[in-house]
Amino acid sequence: MPTDQSYALIFDMDGVIIDNTDYQAEAFQLLFREHGLTTNARHLLERLNGMPATAILKTVFQHPVPEKELKRYADQREFLYRVIYWDKRQELAGLRKFLEAAKKAGFKIGLGTGSAPDTIGYIIDHLHLRPFFDVITGAADVEKGKPHADTFSVVSQKLGIPPERCVVFEDAVLGEQAAYKAGMRCICLSTSVDASKFQNPMKIIKDFTELVPQDVLDLLEQHPIVPKPDKQRAKRKYMKLQ
Template identity: 75%
Template sequence: MPTELPYALIFDMDGVLIDNTPYQARAFQLLFRDLGLTTNARKLLARLNGMPATNILKTVFQHPVPEKDLKKYADQREFLYRALYWSKRKEVKGLSDFLQSARDAGFKIGLGTSSPPETISYIIDHLHLRRFFDVITGKEDVDKGKPHADTFSVVAQKLGVEPERCVVFEDAILGEQAAYKAQMHCICLSTFVKAEKFQAPLRVINDFTAITPQQVLDLLAQHPQTPKPSKQRAQRNYMKL
């Protein structure tokens, strides 16, 4: 277990702490129906999940949309999502036990998400998860959301841990890329995206019963170099449908 300089585990929220991406997709699909759009929300999120909702919405219009309208649409999607997910909120299997074991082992723990504070509270306070996190960073705390590195870099800075000693837990392709841009390792959850779609995670897991803090340390020892982000996955034409 960590004895000298600390290690840190940094968690995305949606699709990692909770398996909610199908509900996010359904909310987007209902919004698209209201706006007369035919975009397939599940395919959209398979590529762009992890980005702020307003940035995702920019990709589905053929013409420029004012920021105030994008914000209005994002708020509408958020309302739909909360209504759909209200009674379904539960943590990914094994999460609390894993977080407690990681704290006991000496890891610092952070949350890095593209969600605003009220959405973070909607999940982690309802599930009583806030007690596990030393640092929580959301949309309001960074200038550039995923796939930029800022979200995870800010968490690491606040935790006081060097990037190479951080492991990010992500469920999204762009979230994995953000981890590599931040010069961190990544463990991916296949809650929504198939394992083969990820670039170079230390491991792909279905839930937190499949990993232990000691196994995280073993993986870091086996893979000292962090992967370089994929230029192909960062290209705009990859993001477009």
């Protein structure tokens, strides 16, 4: 059972467990082309990555689109993404070694993603990573996805570890904001956006070869205060925060 001395590591999936943003963008771009949209998908994801696909899609149409239709478009994008990414699935460099060391060091480990259960399985079961996670939370488990705090808050509750003892690994600006809203500190990965886009992570890494579990404990001591969320940082073109 967790104790008051336990710490938790909470991982986003896309851009953290795997480096797949370019493939996600390609799938969005193909969908946009089919519907005559000229939005640059890569730039769009730099701003909105981490939000549910339907919420991202809602921002690119100039006219209201029914939720049922948005869901159909999101399903099309998911199919395109899986076809494109099928033979490319691999974990980020150093991830498995880091997870093994974190488990051995006594960290609780959670996954907090905006993906649906079948998409989570498409990645973590293919890579045989599920045994590393004590808790997995996805789109089906929360009412509001990122940039709201729910995803990470639910992981924290299920792990039995208070937010101030949780560290989130994120690659997205909105994911970093969600961590701070949940009362957690954050380590960011520069897989999806330039490092300068982040607000105030404890550290920015390119992959998990740059970190060992003891580093996380050292960073927590060096950064005792959780940053307050910066709404202006998340309010970018195409953004519609609730």
